[in-house]
Amino acid sequence: MSETLQTAAVTDSDAELLAQTEIAVRTAGSALRERFGEVVGYETREELMRALAANDDTALDVLRPSLTQLRPNAGWVEDELDGGALPPGEWWVVDPAEGNVNHLHALPEWAVTATLVRDNQSVLTVVHLPLTGETYTALTGAGAHLDGRPLRVSQTANLDLSIVATSQARPDEDEEVVRRVGASITAMLFDALVVRTSVPATLHLVNVAAGRTDVFWQFAGARADLLPGALLVTEAGGRISDAEGRPWSPQSNSFLAAAPGVHAEAVSTLSR
Structure with missing residues (x-):
């Protein structure tokens, strides 16, 4: 799979x-x-x-x-x-x-x-x-x-040269998800070049598919805000997983889309 x-x-x-x-x-x-x-x-x-x-x-x-x-x-x-x-x-x-x-x-x-x-x-x-x-x-x-x-994803091979992004999945996240989001942004601020945070997820994902940005991640999420971008990124040559690098599905509690050259580094940063 x-x-x-x-x-x-x-x-x-x-x-x-x-x-x-x-x-x-x-x-x-x-x-x-x-x-x-x-x-x-x-x-x-x-x-x-x-x-x-x-x-x-x-x-x-x-x-x-x-x-x-x-x-x-x-x-x-x-x-x-x-x-x-x-x-x-x-x-x-x-x-x-x-x-x-x-x-x-x-x-x-x-x-x-x-x-x-x-x-x-x-x-x-x-x-x-x-x-x-x-x-x-x-x-x-x-x-x-x-x-x-x-569309093709970027050829970036270094997270410290990457523009990365995340989004808020729901208007009222539970406390555990909010803390995870905050910790992940802090980690990426240390490891990536630029960190962007805004809604909606799909617009970040089209940027990954187009090679404008290199990584997008999100904790929790709905089908409608992840499925379109997941297919776009996959068909543009990107890699999709959960934040720990495992196969992603709509049942997963996290989501990661990245250019292949920085996927492993992004997983490492988000798994800390």
């Missing part, structure tokens, strides 16, 4: 399915972009949740019917914060507004993502950044691309 989810056997129709998925994701991104611009105020957690849900619903109104039409028998992951293995069969794992809180704060770091999982193996993914117009795609065995151009 590889260091990420084993990839599914890809059918001849999956390439066309990827193209149609890209259209749906880009259309949803356009709808979400129309809502972007002003900071959305809120004074309570309830008001925040309503604002987040309004963004999600705007994108889902496009994504759900479009993707259901493409794969009528595929299941649908309702909660983008869910984790763990899925039941057998095909499932759409969608984050309608990845980085939703950034969108509400008029920050540019957000995206729309859709990943098709077949028997717990990623088949294809689309990550669209509506503000830049960039679309990242990956199809198992066919590589990762940015607007049709092939």
Whole structure:
């Protein structure tokens, strides 16, 4: 078994399915972009949740019917914060507004993502950044691309020359995870060149796939914020594992994506 989810056997129709998925994701991104611009105020957690849900619903109104039409028998992951293995069969794992809180704060770091999982193996993914117009795609065995151009991870071979990044998996992490995150950032501050910390995870992972940054790690996490980037990084030649270097799956309690030349060093730093 590889260091990420084993990839599914890809059918001849999956390439066309990827193209149609890209259209749906880009259309949803356009709808979400129309809502972007002003900071959305809120004074309570309830008001925040309503604002987040309004963004999600705007994108889902496009994504759900479009993707259901493409794969009528595929299941649908309702909660983008869910984790763990899925039941057998095909499932759409969608984050309608990845980085939703950034969108509400008029920050540019957000995206729309859709990943098709077949028997717990990623088949294809689309990550669209509506503000830049960039679309990242990956199809198992066919590589990762940015607007049709092939992606490759960096050739960096030294962690002390690397830009590394981490993210917050959930709004309310438990104390153990928070302490782990803090300790890992401290360790990387000693060993890496530059440490970046921000949400969402997917935008860090597209940077690893594109060779702009060298390492991304996260403790805990959901399927929707890791599966798209995991497939992109794998298809771009990167290595995926948990933070201790063991094979990663959505049941794992940590995640690491890295250029091959610095993967072992990153594991060493995160395992201290």
